[in-house]
Amino acid sequence: MxxxxxxxxxxxxxxxxxxxxxxxxxxxxxxxxxxxxxxxxxxxxxxxxxxxxxxxxxxxxxxxxxxxxxxxxxAFPFADAGGYFPGWDRSPADARDLWALVDGMCERDPFLGASGFLADPEARRHFRQQRDCGDLFPGGRGRFRVCEHGQAAAGLLPYSCFNLVGAAQVGKSSLTGMRVLHRxxxxxxxxxxxxxxxxxxxxxxxxxxxxxxxxxxxxxxxxxxxxxxxxxxxxxxxxxxxxxxxxxxxxxxxxxxxxxxxxxxxxxxxxxxxxxxxxxxxxxxxxxxxxxxxxxxxxxxxxxxxxxx
CATH class of the missing domain: 3.30.420 (Nucleotidyltransferase; domain 5)
Incomplete structure (x- = not known):
């Protein structure tokens, strides 16, 4: 080591x-x-x-x-389903491509916001938003990354990045952060x-x-x-x-x-x-x-x- x-x-x-x-x-x-x-x-x-x-x-x-x-x-979960957005032909192959996709789709959003990505008809299918649960959101607590299962094993309470409902949701923060990482x-x-x-x-x-x-x-x-x-x-x-x-x-x-x-x-x-x-x-x-x-x-x-x- x-x-x-x-x-x-x-x-x-x-x-x-x-x-x-x-x-x-x-x-x-x-x-x-x-x-x-x-x-x-x-x-x-x-x-x-x-x-x-x-x-x-x-x-x-x-x-x-x-x-x-x-x-x-x-990044979003990948390992559980073999991709970030299974079934979407624009689903990126790795995290850097994901950051580029998010930033590009949100280029009209001021303040490095992320509304543009979530408004996309294909992307939104994977998210649970207020009064709008995508048909590809799996239900329950949603999809998790491998490290988020590790968080749960550590006694923490992780939230799926695909869940955008509630005060503890982390998806919107993550999307805006991806724009910063890309830039x-x-x-x-x-x-x-x-x-x-x-x-x-x-x-x-x-x-x-x-x-x-x-x-x-x-x-x-x-x-x-x-x-x-x-x-x-x-x-x-x-x-x-x-x-x-x-x-x-x-x-x-x-x-x-x-x-x-x-x-x-x-x-x-x-x-x-x-x-x-x-x-x-x-x-x-x-x-x-x-x-x-x-x-x-x-x-x-x-x-x-x-x-x-």
Whole structure:
């Protein structure tokens, strides 16, 4: 097993698929090595998806050795049905073609939105939308990627990217995120679709609830809305207390905690080579960083295990 890469900066981005210019759900937090708590990176008028895209491009331009976690699913299920959209002649062969398809079909959507893709008569057949369940949506909880089955084995509650109904749905965020990944155009490697570079930044998919569980938050709770709870969770991840935030909403605290989690776990070589991740999955479905995928579930720290009892 290759040693884990080392980073000088750990960045967590809470994402949003909301069809507005500056979604309230976008939040960026950053920390360096050591114990100092992550801090929120603020944009003057609030973050937009275009703004975050430009900011990540800036990391590449300056060569910063950053691990960037995006809280979204980077691809749709593929392995379960032998394709993303079985029966559709435009169904892509791999994730990069998927990102290109989504971005191209949404070129008229402002703010890197994704309504154009979901309005397509063939694409919409695979999704469950409000008052519009496609005839190819399989029912129940929908289709899942292999790593999402690993999330469930870890005690998490994943949602299908094809389900666009409910507050916990992740499909819209994922589609807008795919547009950003396509526009990065390979300038920032995305694990596991790309090898981890020896220099510069790399992007990984994260699941902010996994960070909360690792920090000791009990099942059924995953959101932090006060400073005392945030400091307790940060301490479980080896972080010093944070400086007071201007707001303690789900998005800000998710980003802060997830940046500290990335710093704690990124040095574990096993996370970069999970047993369930095959070359085919690395090309088509991707993987959630921190999920073992071998039945062992999520990686936890001694402190978090004690906190859960």
């Amino acid at each position: 290759n040693p884990a890469p080392a980073f000088a900066s750990f960045i967590a981005i809470d994402w949003s698929g909301q069809a507005v210019e500056r979604p309230r759900g976008l939040a960026v937090a950053r920390c360096g090595p050591g114990e100092a708590a992550p801090v929120l990176v603020e944009a003057e008028r609030g973050w937009s998806r275009e703004g975050i895209l430009a900011w990540i491009e800036g990391l590449a331009e300056t060569g910063q050795r950053a691990l960037v976690g995006l809280d979204l699913s980077m 990065l155009g390979g300038r920032v490697p995305v694990w596991p679709f790309d090898p981890v570079p020896e220099t510069g930044p790399v992007i990984v998919e994260i699941y902010t609830t996994l960070a909360a569980r690792t920090a000791g938050m009990r099942r059924g709770l995953s959101k932090i809305r006060d400073g005392e709870t945030l400091d307790r969770m940060l301490a479980a991840l080896g972080s010093a207390p944070h400086d007071p935030l201007a707001r303690y909403d789900d998005h800000a605290t998710d980003a802060v905690l997830s940046a500290a989690w990335l710093r704690q776990v990124s040095g574990r070589a096993a996370l970069w080579s999970p047993p369930g991740l095959t070359p085919e999955l690395a090309r088509t479905e991707g993987w959630t960083f921190g999920i073992a995928g071998d039945g062992a579930g999520a990686v936890t720290s001694p402190s978090s295990s004690q906190a859960r009892g």
